[in-house]
Amino acid sequence: MLFGKHYLMAPGPTAVPESVLLEAAKPIIHHRTPDFSQILWSVSDDLKKIFKTRNPVYILAASGTGAMEFALVNTCSNGDRVLVVVGGKFGERWLQIAKAYGLDAVVYEVEWGSAPIPEKIGEYLEEHPDIKAVFTTLFETSTGTTYDIERIAKYVRHSGAILVVDAVSGIAACDLQMDSWGVDIVVASSQKAFMLPPGLSFVAFSKKAFGLVEKSNLPSYYFSVSGYKDAYLSNTTPFTPAVSLVVQLKESLSMILEEGIDNVISRHALLASATRAAVKGVGLELFSSNPGNVCTAVKVPEGIDGEKLLSRIKDKYKVTISGGQGKLKGKILRIAHLGYAYAFDVIVAISALEMALKDEGYPVELGSGVRAAELVLREGK
Ligand code: PMP
Numbered sequence: 001m002l003f004g005k006h007y008l009m010a011p012g013p014t015a016v017p018e019s020v021l022l023e024a025a026k027p028i029i030h031h032r033t034p035d036f037s038q039i040l041w042s043v044s045d046d047l048k049k050i051f052k053t054r055n056p057v058y059i060l061a062a063s064g065t066g067a068m069e070f071a072l073v074n075t076c077s078n079g080d081r082v083l084v085v086v087g088g089k090f091g092e093r094w095l096q097i098a099k100a101y102g103l104d105a106v107v108y109e110v111e112w113g114s115a116p117i118p119e120k121i122g123e124y125l126e127e128h129p130d131i132k133a134v135f136t137t138l139f140e141t142s143t144g145t146t147y148d149i150e151r152i153a154k155y156v157r158h159s160g161a162i163l164v165v166d167a168v169s170g171i172a173a174c175d176l177q178m179d180s181w182g183v184d185i186v187v188a189s190s191q192k193a194f195m196l197p198p199g200l201s202f203v204a205f206s207k208k209a210f211g212l213v214e215k216s217n218l219p220s221y222y223f224s225v226s227g228y229k230d231a232y233l234s235n236t237t238p239f240t241p242a243v244s245l246v247v248q249l250k251e252s253l254s255m256i257l258e259e260g261i262d263n264v265i266s267r268h269a270l271l272a273s274a275t276r277a278a279v280k281g282v283g284l285e286l287f288s289s290n291p292g293n294v295c296t297a298v299k300v301p302e303g304i305d306g307e308k309l310l311s312r313i314k315d316k317y318k319v320t321i322s323g324g325q326g327k328l329k330g331k332i333l334r335i336a337h338l339g340y341a342y343a344f345d346v347i348v349a350i351s352a353l354e355m356a357l358k359d360e361g362y363p364v365e366l367g368s369g370v371r372a373a374e375l376v377l378r379e380g381k
Contacts, residue, residue, distance in 0.1 A: 013191035014339035046253040053178035064168035064189030067201035089142035122155035138170030144297030157182035268293035271337035274376035281372025306330035317352035
């Protein structure tokens with residue numbers, strides 16, 4: 001079989017390094033032991049370096065959406081007015097959670113593929129001074145778009161509202177400085193830049209966010225932050241944690257911190273830049289007007305069936321990239337360069353894209369994208 005090796009290049013779940021996989025093969029340790037507490041202490045400390053915060057980072061046995069719900073139920077109350085930035089599927093996810101809990105959501109609708117304008121968020125806050133929280137996204141994975149959280153934070157930090165950022169795909173791929181930018185809640189998840197299997201999520205609250213916790217009246221039990229807060233102080237977890245994933249987290253965090261968090265982010269930026277050059281080299285267009293480090297969204301060219309192209313890349317060439325979600329289904333491809341991804345991963349994805357385009361009858365010069373990527377990667381800048 002010529003194309004027999006599989007490559008996972010979706011924006012989550014991402015590939016897991018062998019040393020991290022092997023940690024899961026070790027015998028389970030009990031979670032109420034000094035050994036586990038030691039691991040928990042170490043990963044909690046390391047997570048703060050990734051979040052760039054001095055606040056505790058809680059570890060949940062839930063996917064990223066669970067941590068989003070955790071952020072909202074612990075800080076909001078029934079009928080609260082909140083601002084939700086909706087420019088893709090994950091902005092929609094915030095809106096759906098807000099609606100599920102009976103919040104009064106003001107929606108800042110952003111064209112899919114564009115980033116919100118920070119000044120506009122300031123205008124919404126002036127127009128509705130009763131807004132309690134602003135829910136937004138660091139990297140809108142569904143459109144391949146980076147949001148300028150640093151500038152958004154400048155408008156939110158002097159208002160009465162908290163800023164809640166879904167950094168599920170963005171953290172450790174894009175820069176995010178929770179404390180110095182003044183972000184109040186950051187939500188992240190294991191199956192992205194953390195190079196882990198799915199199943200864990202992470203959430204940190206600022207002092208300002210904790211100020212809302214006591215007033216919040218939404219129902220929660222498993223996701224009540226008070227249990228996590230108390231357990232954190234005793235180096236334990238309120239419920240049975242996903243023990244193996246936490247053990248794996250220790251290994252992946254030490255890989256990230258050994259490389260250096262800012263070097264990891266620069267690597268993502270370089271892979272993204274090489275991918276964008278390659279896409280243009282092939283003669284295709286980017287979907288996003290503000291692309292970024294997690295995945296590159298590419299418009300499916302006129303006359304090509306996007307679903308067929310995606311299946312060919314996956315079934316014939318064994319490279320799993322992603323297509324469009326929701327209203328973008330069949331219209332875009334999303335090539336991830338996230339987590340355990342290096343220079344040759346970009347070459348693999350672009351080569352598969354070129355060959356599949358040729359198979360589908362698109363006039364592509366084989367090697368044009370690969371060459372463009374090589375020029376960027378070889379320079380390393
Ligand atoms: N937010 C963003 C930006 C995401 O990329 C994802 C997952 N693709 C989620 C939220 C949802 O996370 P999960 O599927 O882990 O619940």
